[in-house]
Amino acid sequence: MKQELEANLLSPLPVVLVGAMVGGRPNYLVIGYISPFDFGRYVFFSLYKKRYTRIGIQENRTFSVNIPSENLLAEVEICGTKSGRDVDKGTLFETFLGELETAPMIRECHINMECEVAEILDYGQNEGIIGRVIKSYADPECVVDGKLDMRKVHPILWATGGDFNYYRLGERIGEEEDSADQQEADADPEH
Numbered sequence: 001m002k003q004e005l006e007a008n009l010l011s012p013l014p015v016v017l018v019g020a021m022v023g024g025r026p027n028y029l030v031i032g033y034i035s036p037f038d039f040g041r042y043v044f045f046s047l048y049k050k051r052y053t054r055i056g057i058q059e060n061r062t063f064s065v066n067i068p069s070e071n072l073l074a075e076v077e078i079c080g081t082k083s084g085r086d087v088d089k090g091t092l093f094e095t096f097l098g099e100l101e102t103a104p105m106i107r108e109c110h111i112n113m114e115c116e117v118a119e120i121l122d123y124g125q126n127e128g129i130i131g132r133v134i135k136s137y138a139d140p141e142c143v144v145d146g147k148l149d150m151r152k153v154h155p156i157l158w159a160t161g162g163d164f165n166y167y168r169l170g171e172r173i174g175e176e177e178d179s180a181d182q183q184e185a186d187a188d189p190e191h
């Protein structure tokens with residue numbers, strides 16, 4: 001017999017740092033509830049309306065998604081517990097800008113994406129932010145033969161559904177190169 005749990009068990013999820021310019025200063029917060037959407041062309045995440053970062057997302061209609069590695073756990077703790085209203089979180093990292101110019105990205109994160117707001121869904125105390133991915137960046141040491149190798153990124157995984165602890169990525173168990181291309185093609189019927 002299975003045990004029924006009152007939880008959304010779609011887990012684990014990667015911890016990301018979402019960045020926005022608030023009053024001309026970069027601000028970063030931890031987002032756990034985030035997902036690729038429309039076969040990766042968009043990202044979709046949950047944002048409480050009270051978040052300081054929301055001010056910048058509303059103002060500029062842009063934001064960034066940065067994937068911190070395990071070595072940034074202390075900074076993640078700060079970005080996930082302290083508000084930009086009280087702490088200048090822009091000083092924790094070196095910020096760089098890309099094409100959009102208003103989506104601050106974190107140099108210390110191996111992976112960065114700049115996004116443009118496509119739609120905002122009103123969910124009471126929360127909003128669902130849908131952003132179109134405009135450009136993606138990776139540190140060269142994480143790229144092998146022109147492709148991202150996730151084993152070099154060391155992302156922090158967050159278990160939801162009642163666990164709520166951080167984990168690290170395990171070993172690669174699938175076949176290499178060709179099958180990865182095939183799996184991507186299978187996942188998106190348009191390609």
Ligand SMILES: Cc1cc2nc3c(=O)[nH]c(=O)nc-3n(C[C@H](O)[C@H](O)[C@H](O)COP(=O)(O)O)c2cc1C
Pocket residue numbers: 015027028029030031032033034046047048050051052053054078079080081082083084085158
């Ligand atoms: C693991 C983890 C996941 C989180 N996920 C979300 C989330 O999905 N949406 C959200 O609004 N806040 C989330 N938070 C909380 C914010 O990161 C936190 O309240 C932050 O201090 C807000 O910063 P700001 O006020 O500068 O925007 C999460 C925090 C942690 C530690």
